[in-house]
Amino acid sequence: MTDFFAPCPRGLETVLFNDLVEMGGQNVRATEGGVHFSGDWALCYRVNLENRVASRVLWRVKEGWYRTEQDIYKAVFDLQWQRWFNVTHTIRVNTTAIRCALKSLEFITLLVKDAVCDRFRAHCDERPSVDTLTPDVRIHVFLEDEKLMLYLDTSGDPLFKRGVRQNTNIAPIRENLAAGILRLSGWTPGTPLLDPMCGSGTFLIEAVQMSLNIQPGIARSFAFEKLLNFDKPVWQAMKQAAIAAQVPPKPLEIYGSDMYGDAMKTAWRNLSDAGLSDCVELNQANILEISAPAEHGIMVANLPYGERMGELDELAELYPKLGDTLKRKFGGWTAYLFTADKAILKLMRLSPSKRTPLFNGAIECRLLEYKIVSGSNRPAK
16 A cells, blocks of 8 residues: 655645545545545556546655754655666656744755755665756655655646646646536536637636546646556556546537637637547627527636636726626526636625635635526516
8 A cells, every 4th residue: 555645736736636445445434625535556546547636646755854954864864765766867856845943945946956865875886867847756845843754746737737628828727626516516528618708718627528528637747657566567458448438529518608709710720739629619708798509508718817707997897797697598597607806706796605715826816606597587567
């Protein structure tokens, strides 16, 4: 049994917790910003391949205590790094700390790198090179009070990089956050879905992949493939089974629109590059002018930032009009609006039935649920 930690966007810990329990994880425990779990290496491969919410999967190789920089150096040097990767692999060290009494995280990062290199020198009289951009191996150091945890990254590039969306617009939403919002909305494949501010198409692509059983990691590689304990036959069998389980592309009740032509072109290119353009109906339209594409369904929208729509007063003008549009045209639908702007709560003229705190990186946001009752805005007699 091996110990892992999967970070995720803050606010999605419960979604990830339930995923890992369902996937067979042991000792599953949620904490702020991620979930601890235990399992075999096949589970690690599977979480990297299949999970839509996790940001990474980190393998915990050391847990202990420290008081000085020398304690950290010794803890790192004592590990048999040469058992896990070769001296020819490039490395990068990332350090994160909470309530750490030591003065410089930069110095700790340098110290850990030196300790790893010194261990290799003691073993084979050579040292690995550092590559801060595209390393073969990422080493994560986490300090909390006087507790030290060391991890090897099994993912490589963060898991929101699916290898699918190559083109982006201003302020795109990350894929794992978009997938988490879809999960929180209760949307399931087969239910009509509309993103009226689709931008580069992130919600649309995630929904299509879920509908066609396309695993999020099927088009990319992972850092665990470079580790010395990599079980290639197990991984190849897992990938082949995932590919065999995919459903061929077909038209789906998934709809996207945006008022900007450039955004529509970007969304279409991303869908087309992924071979999914036939699955989604795209239209260039203002959110205030569209109609519901079905009698009922789920609307999701990453509401615009100031630089995209203009100044904040323009957004303030948009919100009441958006509320009116939902009441007039989307009876029977449930809308999920993702925003960092608290002004919407007063200006929409609709009361959200649920407010879920979520973080887009460091930005605190809310996912607002609006259940639109049919005929809730009857014309006056």
